Amino acid sequence: MNQKYIGRFAPSPSGPLHFGSLIAALGSFLQARANGGQWLVRIEDIDPPREVAGSASAILRTLEAYQLQWDRDVLYQSNRTEAYQHQIDQWLLSGEAYYCQCTRRQIKDSGGIYRGTCRHRVLGPDGSGVRLMIDSPVTTFSDLRHGDITLDKAMAAEDFIIKRRDGLFAYNLAVVLDDIYQGVTEVVRGADMIEPTGRQRALYHKLGAAPVSYLHLPLALNSKGHKLSKQNHAPAIDNRHPGPALEAALAFLELPVPVELSGASVSELLEWAVTNWQPMRLPAETEVITAF
Incomplete structure (x- = not known):
């Protein structure tokens, strides 16, 4: 093997x-x-x-x-939820993640792309989700069958949710942490x-x-x-x-x-x-x- x-x-x-x-x-x-x-x-x-x-x-x-x-x-x-929360806590402490209270409706009304509204607001965990700061977005990657793929630049540049307002962990965070954990x-x-x-x-x-x-x-x-x-x-x-x-x-x-x-x-x-x-x-x- x-x-x-x-x-x-x-x-x-x-x-x-x-x-x-x-x-x-x-x-x-x-x-x-x-x-x-x-x-x-x-x-x-x-x-x-x-x-x-x-x-x-x-x-x-x-x-x-x-x-x-x-x-x-x-x-x-x-x-694995403790591992997810531990990583979020580390990013909150370092300032790489922040609390956000923007709703989907608000984001949709502003054009459908999150504009970093809560980046510099001082918010607490109550009623908030958690977003990760993305300063170096990834807009291309290589696929074994399809070759180089270019992604939507505006979406790639979003500070995206890593923990939802309802307290559930976001798919993107969990899947990456688990893939790394499992090798x-x-x-x-x-x-x-x-x-x-x-x-x-x-x-x-x-x-x-x-x-x-x-x-x-x-x-x-x-x-x-x-x-x-x-x-x-x-x-x-x-x-x-x-x-x-x-x-x-x-x-x-x-x-x-x-x-x-x-x-x-x-x-x-x-x-x-x-x-x-x-x-x-x-x-x-x-x-x-x-x-x-």
Whole structure:
């Protein structure tokens, strides 16, 4: 095993795995295994209002049914909140972060971009979120499949939220701290996460850590052009008969199963897929309509 490569799949427990999330899990799994590395699973359960009871265990059962076996113990973000708060406290103490009471409505009314309104106000924690000062925004990054990607400069320059006004920790902070904690070297995920990459790389710089590399997979759209997601009521994939969904996901990732392997066991399909996995064969588009 290549101890230097560590990848991960990090679903939120807001519902069962659907075809779109299978693509993300499978793509990250194949990239890790093809590189002889480790593949980790992390449950991102720090947003209780969005979580569905029992989803975390259901997700793990589905991964097991599709024989996407992870290395190490599953990490639950809900067990990492002290680490998130410790880092926020350090930035508040150093002046690199500050309390902010601006609402989404206020930001939307001012053009949709936060203008640093609370940077120099002396506010306390009551009714406040916490923002991180961004003085050196990251506006470009390199993706393994898509090459150099340029991000929206205004959004990249925002002082962004690292702790919400409702007391919940922001995704961007938690995901970077956890990737560093787990030693992740490459993030393989859906193309809907391209835009936050600039903020996440800015966090790596703030933390003095070497950033990971990235591979963004195309998003699966339904026939109406809508992203397959839990919010759009995408149906759960079948745990009892994983073969059809697995073959469809491989075809979506430009790895169509040869005729002689059609209907083969899950283990045979995965063994073949790891051997034949080539990220540069992935679709050049960031969104692809699927009939599955």
